[in-house]
Each structure stands twice: as C-alpha cells, then as structure tokens.
Amino acid sequence: MMVGSCLVLAAVLVLISGIDGAVAPFGPSWQNWVAFGLILAGYFGVRFAGQGVLTSVSRNVLLVWFERRRGLVSGVRGVVVSLGFSIAPLVLAFMIDGWGWRGALWLMALAVAVFAGVSLLFVRDTPESCGLLPDGAAPPTDGARPLPDRHDLTLDQARRTGAFWIFAGSLSMHALFGTAFTFHIVAIFAEAGRDRGEAFGYFLPQAIVAMLVNLCASALADRWPLKPFLLLMLVGFISGAWGLMHLEHRWGYWLLVLGFGTGGGLWGVLSNLAFVRSFGRLHLGEISGLNTSLTVFASAVGPLLFSAGQDWFGTYDAAVALCLGLNGLLLLLAFTLREPER
Helix, strand or coil: CHHHHHHHHHHHHHHHHCHHHHCCCCCHHHHHHHHHHHHHHHHHHHHHHHHHHHHHHHHHHHHHHCCCCHHHHHHHHHHHHHHHHHHHHHHHHHHHHHHHHHHHHHHHHHHHHHHHHHHHHHCCCCCHHHCCCHHHCCCCCCCCCCCCCCCCCCHHHHCCCHHHHHHHHHHHHHHHHHHHHHHCHHHHHHHCCCCHHHHHHCHHHHHHHHHHHHHHHHHHHCCCCCHHHHHHHHHHHHHHHHHHHCCCCHHHHHHHHHHHHHHHHHHHHHHHHHHHHHHCCCCHHHHHHHHHHHHHHHHHHHHHHHHHHHHHHCCCHHHHHHHHHHHHHHHHHHHCCCCCCC
8 A cells, every 4th residue: 555655646746747738739718627627636646645545554554563662653753744744845945946846746756656665675564474563572482372452343343432433523623623723824813913924933833832742642652541632632722722712912822832732742642543542453444544534524624614704703713612612522522431441
C-alpha cells in the first residue's frame, strides 16, 4: 500500500503539472470544463493517495511494530510530521523560485517515487514476518507463541461499541473546528478587531504548545490509560472556543492558544493510539480508515458551517458556540467511557 500510494501520488503530481497543456487542443467553450475535470481528478488523487492512504499506512505500520513504547514512538512521529508541515511552505517557495511551479511539482513527484523504492526495500508489514516481536523483542526460544494482551475486534464489532464513536466523534470534532477556524482565521480576527499579522502570528505559539503537550503526553501514554487524555483534550477545545468568543481581549487570545494547543497536541496522541489500544492490531486498517473518513468529512463540513453561521447571524460566534456545545456533549459522554482491560 505504501509503495502503490507513492507511485499514484507521483503520477498525480505529474498530471497536475501538465493540465494547462492538456486543455490547449480543445476549443474555448470546452477548455474550462476539461480543465475543471482534470484539476478535480488531480486534487482528489493528492487527497486520496497522499493525505488518505499514505498518511494512514505510515501511521499504522509504526503502531504494529511497537507495543510497550508505542506512545513514545507516536510522539516522535508527531514531532517529525509537525516539523514537516512547518518547513513545507518554505521548501515549496524555494523550489518554485528556483524551478517554477511546474518544476516544483516534478521535483516532488521524483521525491515521492524515490520514497516508493525506499519503502519497497526497507519496510516490512509486521515484526512477525521478520521473526521478531513488537518492540524488537526476540521470539521465545522454545517456539511457544506469546498470548495476545487483548482480543482483536473486527470493524463491525468495533463500530458497535461506544468507545469507537466517542473517540471518533471527538477526533472528528477537532477536524471540523480546527479546519473551519484556519480557513476563516483572518476574518475571525478582523471581527475581533485584530489585524492579519496577529492572525497568522497565532500559529507559532499554538504549534509550540501542541508539540510540547504531544511529547509529554506520548511518553505518559505508555503507562496511563487514554481516558484522561481524552477528557483533557475536550476541555482544551472548550477552553479554546471560549477564548475565541472573547478574542478581542488579551486573555481570550492566550486562552485560545493554550486551549487549542493543548487539544491539538493530545489529538495527535489519541489519533495514533485510541483504536489500536482499544481494538487490537489485526483489523487496524479498516477501523482507523473509518475514523479517517469521518475526520475528512468533518473537516470539509467545518468551513461551510462557519460561512453559513456568519451569513445567517452576522457573526462567527454562532458557529463557535455550536462547536463549544458539541464539545461539551462529547465531554459528558467521555466520562462514561470504559476502556478495555490492558
């Protein structure tokens, strides 16, 4: 899956780079329609192969290879991903300045294709396929197989549990709220009397808080149950929403930074660990895939919800208040969560 998604992603990037040339033979009345169809296919391919399959596979393979140190490894991965997101705009700008937008797409396609070869050579599905156990442990010399520490649930069994929907709902709520806020951040800050520079300046302190919380929580998650992290994540989002509704005040701004930073850092921990710990490794792809689908859908609905709220009520506070209420409901449900025995 990793090799295949890399090759598809590379092909899609090449497709996007040639859209302007592909529509040239068509008449003026058809060019816009053909261009729209090709762009739609291109960005669907990027979303599907890159943000969908490749992201899920690269996360899940780590969760399969580690057991006792799974939280710490997920935290390190989260830091690497965060750094990648942080430097990506700078790297892209450098490539575009040096080789143009088309050349930048070709370079990215080449990099992804090379990574497909690296994955083929060095990635293995499970430790058992290499004669090992999770965390690099050697198998027993007497040939006995260790007993699993939990029952592996199928997707159908997992989605019948309250734990799946509480975790999935909480993670999806972050995607909805966070994406909507990011899309409308300049307008939201302007509504609070703050300028564009302050809006974009919010991301740095929020990212620092999220990274520190992610590292600390990931190290603790190897020894603690996940329920306290879920409760704290929802409290963080509620606090951030309250700060967002009072953004004109200095305390509201910093409550937003600390609340969303804490919630975002814990979101990284729970999105990695919640499903493998609750439902086992055997059907992890299916179970986490359903959660990813719900998260992507929520991230698409969020910006529309905020736009509609601003159109209907003349302020973003209505949509923020709705998100605050939904997070409060999820917090009440999370108190009832019973985690499986470790």
